[in-house]
Amino acid sequence: xxxxxxxxxxxxxxxxxxxxxxxxxxxxxxxxxxEINRPPQGCRxxxxxxxxxxMDVPNGAYVNVPNPGCLNDSQTYVNRMIQAAIVTxxxxxxxxxxxxxxxxxxxxxxxxxxxxxxxxSRLFSPYSKNGAMCAPMVMIVPARAQVVGFRLxxxxxxxxxxxxxxxxxxxxxxxxxSRYQGEPTxxxxxxxxxxxxxxxxxxxSNDRVRKIRVTLFYNMPGNDVPLRQM
Numbered sequence: 001x002x003x004x005x006x007x008x009x010x011x012x013x014x015x016x017x018x019x020x021x022x023x024x025x026x027x028x029x030x031x032x033x034x035e036i037n038r039p040p041q042g043c044r045x046x047x048x049x050x051x052x053x054x055m056d057v058p059n060g061a062y063v064n065v066p067n068p069g070c071l072n073d074s075q076t077y078v079n080r081m082i083q084a085a086i087v088t089x090x091x092x093x094x095x096x097x098x099x100x101x102x103x104x105x106x107x108x109x110x111x112x113x114x115x116x117x118x119x120x121s122r123l124f125s126p127y128s129k130n131g132a133m134c135a136p137m138v139m140i141v142p143a144r145a146q147v148v149g150f151r152l153x154x155x156x157x158x159x160x161x162x163x164x165x166x167x168x169x170x171x172x173x174x175x176x177x178s179r180y181q182g183e184p185t186x187x188x189x190x191x192x193x194x195x196x197x198x199x200x201x202x203x204x205s206n207d208r209v210r211k212i213r214v215t216l217f218y219n220m221p222g223n224d225v226p227l228r229q230m
Contacts, residue, residue, distance in 0.1 A: 026137060028053035028099035030228045033217050040149055040217050048148070049226055052215040053099040053139050060132040060204040070134035070202065094143040094193030097226035132178075132204035137214045139184070142226045143193040145218035152180045153213040154201065163213055168199070177205040184216060 033039055033048035042048070141147060153163040154172050164174035168183040184197035201212045220226060 026053045026055040026099040028097075028139065030097040030226055036215065043217075047220045047223060048217060049097065049145070049220060050215055050217050051097045051139055051141060051226075052213060053137055054211060054213045055135060055137060057135040057201055057203045057210045057212055058133050059206055059208055059210075060202075070132055070200075092227055092230060093140065095227035096140050096194070096230060097142055097145075097228060098140055098230075099138065132202040134181075135201045135203070135212065136198055137184075137201065137212065138196050138198045139214065139216055141195050141197060141216060141218050142220065142224075143188070143195055144221055144224065145195070145226070146221075147186070147197065147216055147218045149217040150184050150197075151213075151215040151217075152199065153215075154178060154210050156205075156208045156210045158208060161211065163211075175210070177208070178203045178210055184214065 028051055030049060030051045033043040033050040036050050036052065040048070150168075152166045152168060154166055154175055155161050155163045156175060159175055164172070166172035166174065166178075166180055168180050171177075171179045179202050181200040181202060184199040186195060186197055188195045197216055199214060201210070203210045
């Protein structure tokens with residue numbers, strides 16, 4: 001029993017350490033799909049919901065080639081976050097809708113900061129090479145949800161902080177020097193029933209912090225409602 005409790009403590013500390021590696025962790029809202037700006041067609045005909053998450057992405061290094069590599073190991077970041085959530089084994093994860101980083105926004109955060117302490121940021125060490133700062137956006141949807149679409153957006157101060165839509169894959173032509181690597185991809189875990197969707201945003205501007213926003217649209221069966229607070 002003590003061994004399993006220790007595993008849980010290590011996992012949560014790891015999750016918190018990874019989250020503070022970026023200037024601003026992602027935060028998310030879950031709402032009825034018809035309540036957002038430019039709602040998708042058919043949102044009133046079904047039990048459709050939207051989970052929308054935003055995050056600030058620091059600038060990268062100066063590069064003179066399109067689509068450079070990443071300054072940081074974003075895939076390791078994603079894998080460690082998901083593994084930490086698995087080990088903590090929250091039964092509510094199969095019902096939850098939001099950003100994975102929201103799991104640390106609980107009293108657990110204060111407990112481990114005061115009782116365990118330590119330099120959590122050392123658990124995630126970017127490797128150094130010229131390129132983009134790559135920010136993985138990890139979002140949770142309920143296990144029984146049917147994902148029906150997504151929206152990828154980005155902005156910065158030079159664009160008046162007005163979000164502009166980006167395609168999945170090519171450069172975000174509306175703001176430049178950035179792109180989403182691809183569509184949000186699904187990962188599910190049998191241990192918890194948790195389903196995550198991940199996409200990675202690349203910012204290779206050498207002097208612009210970007211704000212990104214990812215929205216997933218999904219249908220819930222019957223009159224089911226997603227869990228919106230852990």
